[in-house]
Amino acid sequence: MVLNNIEKLLEKYDNGETTLKEEQQLKDYFSQETVASHLEMYKPMFSYFLENQKEQFTKHVPLKTKKVFNYKWLSVAAVAVLMVSIFFSKPFSSEETYSKEEQQLAFNQVKASLELVSKQFNKGVSQVGYLEVIEKAGTQVDYLKEMNDPMGRIFKN
Amino acid sequence: MTQAEFLNIVTPFKDKVFRLAKRLLVSTEEAEDATQEILIKLWNNKKKIKQYNNIEAFSMTMTKNFCFDKLKSKQAQNLKIVHSNYQDHSVALQKQVELNDSIDWVGKIIESLPEQQKLVIQLRDIEQYDFNEIAKMLDMNETAVRVTLSRARKTIREQLTNTHNYGIK
Numbered sequence: 001m002v003l004n005n006i007e008k009l010l011e012k013y014d015n016g017e018t019t020l021k022e023e024q025q026l027k028d029y030f031s032q033e034t035v036a037s038h039l040e041m042y043k044p045m046f047s048y049f050l051e052n053q054k055e056q057f058t059k060h061v062p063l064k065t066k067k068v069f070n071y072k073w074l075s076v077a078a079v080a081v082l083m084v085s086i087f088f089s090k091p092f093s094s095e096e097t098y099s100k101e102e103q104q105l106a107f108n109q110v111k112a113s114l115e116l117v118s119k120q121f122n123k124g125v126s127q128v129g130y131l132e133v134i135e136k137a138g139t140q141v142d143y144l145k146e147m148n149d150p151m152g153r154i155f156k157n
Numbered sequence: 158m159t160q161a162e163f164l165n166i167v168t169p170f171k172d173k174v175f176r177l178a179k180r181l182l183v184s185t186e187e188a189e190d191a192t193q194e195i196l197i198k199l200w201n202n203k204k205k206i207k208q209y210n211n212i213e214a215f216s217m218t219m220t221k222n223f224c225f226d227k228l229k230s231k232q233a234q235n236l237k238i239v240h241s242n243y244q245d246h247s248v249a250l251q252k253q254v255e256l257n258d259s260i261d262w263v264g265k266i267i268e269s270l271p272e273q274q275k276l277v278i279q280l281r282d283i284e285q286y287d288f289n290e291i292a293k294m295l296d297m298n299e300t301a302v303r304v305t306l307s308r309a310r311k312t313i314r315e316q317l318t319n320t321h322n323y324g325i326k
Contacts, residue, residue, distance in 0.1 A: 014314065016307035020285055041317040044259035049282045051260065057175035059189040061196045063160050 002029075003036055010042065158203045166206065167196060170213045173284050174220045180279040181224040183268065191227065195220050217294045221276060228272075259321065266316045267309075274309035281306055 006029050012018045013026060029035065030046035098106070174195055179188035195216060199206065209215045267278060273295075280291045281302075292299045 014307060014310050016303040016305075016310065020287065023282070023285070041314065041321045044263050045313055045317060048260045048263035052176060052283045055176055055179070056172045057189065057192050059193055061193050061200075063163065063197070063200050 163200060163203060166212060170216060171196065174216055176283060177217060177220050177279055178224055180275055182227060191223055195223060214290055214294050262320050266313050270309055270312060274305055277302055277305045278309045
C-alpha cells in the first residue's frame with residue numbers, strides 16, 4: 001500500500017511535479033534502512049540530498065566598519081583653503097595707499113615736469129616756423145609747369 | 158545597521174549561499190571565498206538592504222551570477238584544478254560503505270550535469286525552495302524550472318541505475 005503510494009510519488013517526482021511536502025515524504029521513506037529492491041537506486045540520491053543539507057559555512061567574514069576615505073571632501077577642503085587665502089591676501093595689496101598731501105605733491109610734480117616739456121616743445125615748433133617760407137617758394141615755382149605745355153607742343157611738331 | 162543586526166539577517170541563508178557556490182565551483186575553498194565575497198558585498202551595501210523585498214532570493218541570485226563570473230574568468234580557464242575535497246563524511250558513514258560509495262556517485266553525476274540543472278537540483282532538492290522562488294532567483298519561468306528539474310532528476314536516476322546494476326544485469 002505504502003509502496004504503491006511511493007511509486008506514484010516517484011513518477012511525479014521525476015516529472016518535477018511534486019510539492020515540497022511530497023518530496024519530504026520521499027526523503028523520509030528513503031532514509032529508512034530497507035527499501036524495496038527495485039527502488040534501491042533512489043536511495044543514494046535522497047541520502048545525498050539530505051547529507052548535503054547539513055553542510056555549513058564556517059569561515060569567518062571580516063566585516064569592516066571603517067569608512068572608506070571620501071575624496072569628495074578633499075576638494076571641499078581645497079576650496080576652503082583657497083577662499084581663506086584670498087580673503088587674507090586682499091587687504092595687503094590695498095594697504096599701500098598714499099595720503100592726500102602726497103597725492104597732491106605727486107600731481108604737482110608731474111604737472112610741473114609736463115609743463116616744462118610742453119614749453120620746450122613749443123620753443124622747438126617756433127624755430128621750425130621758417131620752413132613755411134620754403135613752402136611759399138614751392139608754390140611760386142609752380143609756374144614752371146606752364147613752360148612744359150609749349151615745349152610739348154614744340155616736340156609734337 | 159550594526160554587525161549584529163546584519164548577522165541576524167544573513168545567518169539563516171549563509172549556509173545555503175555556501176552550498177550553492179560549492180555546487181557550482183566544486184572546491185570547498187573557492188566556495189568559501191565566494192560566500193565571503195557575497196556577504197561582504199551585502200555588508201557594503203547594507204544601506205540598501207531594506208529596499209530588497211527578499212534578501213535571501215537576492216543573495217542566491219547574486220551567488221549564481223558571482224559563481225558564473227568566476228567560472229568564466231580567465232583564471233578558471235587557464236588553470237584547471239582538480240578539486241578533491243578531503244573531508245570526513247562521518248554522517249553518511251553511519252550507513253553501509255557501499256551506500257556511501259553510491260552517495261559519492263550522486264555527487265559526481267550532479268557535477269557532470271549542465272550548470273542550469275545543477276542550480277535547479279541544488280535549490281529544489283537540497284535547499285527545498287518553492288518553484289516560484291527558484292524561478293525568481295534564476296530569472297526563469299516556473300515551467301522552465303520544472304522541465305529543467307525533471308531532466309536533471311531523470312538523468313541522475315538513469316545514471317544511478319546504470320552504476321547500480323553495473324556488472325549485475
